[in-house]
Amino acid sequence: MYFSDAHQELRLHIRRFLEREVVPHLEEWEQTTFPDSIIKRFGELGFLGLRYPIEYGGQGGDYFSAVVLSEEMARAHCGGLGMAVAVHTEMATPPVLRFGTEEQKRRFLVPAIRGDEIAAIAMTEPDAGSDLAGMRTTARREAGHYILNGRKIFITNGARCGWCLVVARSDPAAGHQGFSLFLVPRDTPGFHVTRTLKKLGMHSSDTAELLFEDCRVPADFRLGPEGEGWKELMWELQGERLIAACGQIAGAQAVFEYAMQYAKDRIAFGQPIASFQVIKHRLVDMANRIAAVRALVYETCARWDAGEYPVREISQCKLLSAQVAVEVADDAIQILGGHGYMSEFPVERAWRDARLARIGAGTDEIMKEIIAKTYGL
Numbered sequence: 001m002y003f004s005d006a007h008q009e010l011r012l013h014i015r016r017f018l019e020r021e022v023v024p025h026l027e028e029w030e031q032t033t034f035p036d037s038i039i040k041r042f043g044e045l046g047f048l049g050l051r052y053p054i055e056y057g058g059q060g061g062d063y064f065s066a067v068v069l070s071e072e073m074a075r076a077h078c079g080g081l082g083m084a085v086a087v088h089t090e091m092a093t094p095p096v097l098r099f100g101t102e103e104q105k106r107r108f109l110v111p112a113i114r115g116d117e118i119a120a121i122a123m124t125e126p127d128a129g130s131d132l133a134g135m136r137t138t139a140r141r142e143a144g145h146y147i148l149n150g151r152k153i154f155i156t157n158g159a160r161c162g163w164c165l166v167v168a169r170s171d172p173a174a175g176h177q178g179f180s181l182f183l184v185p186r187d188t189p190g191f192h193v194t195r196t197l198k199k200l201g202m203h204s205s206d207t208a209e210l211l212f213e214d215c216r217v218p219a220d221f222r223l224g225p226e227g228e229g230w231k232e233l234m235w236e237l238q239g240e241r242l243i244a245a246c247g248q249i250a251g252a253q254a255v256f257e258y259a260m261q262y263a264k265d266r267i268a269f270g271q272p273i274a275s276f277q278v279i280k281h282r283l284v285d286m287a288n289r290i291a292a293v294r295a296l297v298y299e300t301c302a303r304w305d306a307g308e309y310p311v312r313e314i315s316q317c318k319l320l321s322a323q324v325a326v327e328v329a330d331d332a333i334q335i336l337g338g339h340g341y342m343s344e345f346p347v348e349r350a351w352r353d354a355r356l357a358r359i360g361a362g363t364d365e366i367m368k369e370i371i372a373k374t375y376g377l
């Protein structure tokens, strides 16, 4: 219903590429993080610009092309690499296409689509995550520049990016009208990576803490009008949450299929464990939850692609997909028993990776707050 023949061809193309050039290295990259060269390879194959206009080096596809990429990354258990690619293609770069000047698109979007420069987005701060309006990073205007000062934390691709989209207060007294977005090249003096952080899952990606210390950014690198940053950020977050939901559901589907096959193969008390009603029903519950949320996710993707702004449904997709992904991974561990707890079986990593989904891009609790607001609560 949502995917054309061209999407299915794209799916097979991406699948073959991942099987050949990514999957064999995933375990190694869990230890070392992925090399930048793989992002370049994604760029060469056109995967970083699937839904971007041809004039900027993209493939000119629709939103479902991006959905296909996200689903295939999840299906191949790409975890941290999948998140890094999604940050690049669906979080840091969409605002440049939507709000950027022609010069900004040439300077920042085109190299990102080619894979020459990895993109990051920095909103979260040590004292402001869910409560983003509490962020303290400032951008003071001075002679054709903005001077950025502040700290950002948990920034995916932060240590390896070519540029970072930074949210800062350009007018600290103006409340929500006082935020602006800035495109900050990594080599700008005053842009420091203070540390990379160790974490529970998503090990193949890097997560950085950044410091902006009298970081002089040309005024031309402000994205959109001054003071419009909050609105732009809220728009960005919708896309971020929706693509996260697509990946979570595809990941849950892959984990379910793995657990089902295992249950058919594993013998206990002289029969496959899948023949025990408790296991069979658990598998059915997993499949049902995935199917229901996937239907909502696809419908919402179609609405987003058609230019609608369905905040309630996007938040529902983000919340439910994250919960389902974690529950399904947990169920899968139970079905695999001791093997499920072992790193050599993929459900252990799937559980660790999926756990982020209930926190990143807005926590479960914040999704519920947003949904409540749409009901006037």
Ligand SMILES: Cc1cc2nc3c(=O)[nH]c(=O)nc-3n(C[C@H](O)[C@H](O)[C@H](O)COP(=O)(O)OP(=O)(O)OC[C@H]3O[C@@H](n4cnc5c(N)ncnc54)[C@H](O)[C@@H]3O)c2cc1C
Pocket (backbone or CB within 6 Å): 087, 121, 122, 123, 124, 128, 129, 130, 131, 153, 154, 155, 156, 157, 199, 202, 207, 356, 359, 360, 361, 362, 363, 364, 365, 366, 369
């Ligand atoms: C691996 C990883 C990668 C990330 N990548 C990026 C990135 O690339 N760029 C970026 O900018 N950020 C990134 N983040 C940050 C992420 O978006 C935040 O962690 C998330 O928004 C939550 O913020 P916080 O960690 O400050 O938690 P807090 O806001 O401190 O929340 C702590 C707890 O309090 C709850 N809480 C807070 N407010 C309320 C409320 N009003 N009602 C009920 N409960 C509430 C939360 O739900 C949570 O349970 C990343 C995070 C991680 C872990």
